[in-house]
Amino acid sequence: MFDCRLVMPCGRSWPVRLLNIASGCHFHTGWAEFRLANNIIHDDVLTFTMVDAGIFHVKRYNPRTGCPRLSDLQEEGVYGDSEHSCAPDVETSDDYVPSDTDGGDSSDEEEYVPDPGVLADDGCPTFTVTLDSSNISRSLEIPMAFWRRHIRMISLQDPVYFNVNGDSWFIVLDHSATKIWVKRGWRRFKIANNIVVGTRCHFKLIDRIDVQFYVWFDRP
The missing domain is CATH 2.40.330.10 (DNA-binding pseudobarrel domain)
Structure with missing residues (x-):
């Protein structure tokens, strides 16, 4: 058995034990808690990227759109650290307001x-x-x-x-x-x-x- 940690895009993580048996490796102790906490359902597409020893970044994709589910990015208003792709960039364009003459009227x-x-x-x-x-x-x-x-x-x-x-x-x-x-x-x-x-x-x-x-x- 190996102790692992599954990390969702919002930054939350869950300890899970990886069991190696004849049919392959399986997430065992802790998997049920991870699945229930993230409301993982049939047809969800999950990817597991090992970023360090025993550390997996997990992404869930909507099978219809092929995109990550927004609920995984928005949990409790947390968007991960400043380098994460879904973090709000508070320094961008805060003061920029295009004039009505810039580029014409886009409502046309x-x-x-x-x-x-x-x-x-x-x-x-x-x-x-x-x-x-x-x-x-x-x-x-x-x-x-x-x-x-x-x-x-x-x-x-x-x-x-x-x-x-x-x-x-x-x-x-x-x-x-x-x-x-x-x-x-x-x-x-x-x-x-x-x-x-x-x-x-x-x-x-x-x-x-x-x-x-x-x-x-x-x-x-």
Whole structure:
């Protein structure tokens, strides 16, 4: 037997004993407590990454969207340490408010053109932004017309999540009558994903209730 520790994204951990028998290794003593505490159910997809001797980082994914469950990131308002991808970046864009002349009025329906074929393929609407020096140095704007068409306006009061290859970033938005922009989280996101001027970012809306975007990049 081996003593292990299972760590969830929110930072909480559980001691579990690993049992090695003929059919392989199995989590034994402590597994039931871990499963019940995290409400793990049939069809949940779990990954276990050994980061140190006996220490496993555990991520749970929604089988429908392929993204981590928000409840695992939000428990009791704890977002892990400052280096964790889901931690709020309190230094980002706090004072930035785009003027109504910057980039036009994003509430104009004609300004939003969805990626051709994406909605028809999987039912998930997508918008695309090619980043310029203003995006990089200030903040990312989300097309108001896209939000109005696909997401409830009340959801602007809640955080959203950007998901890249299984890692999630906690994003806080702000808005005016005509614009939506990232207030917190943009600096950490762009640095971690090596985003530079000319990068084309695709944002696919995979959850309209607990707002999550799957993000991928075309790099210059």
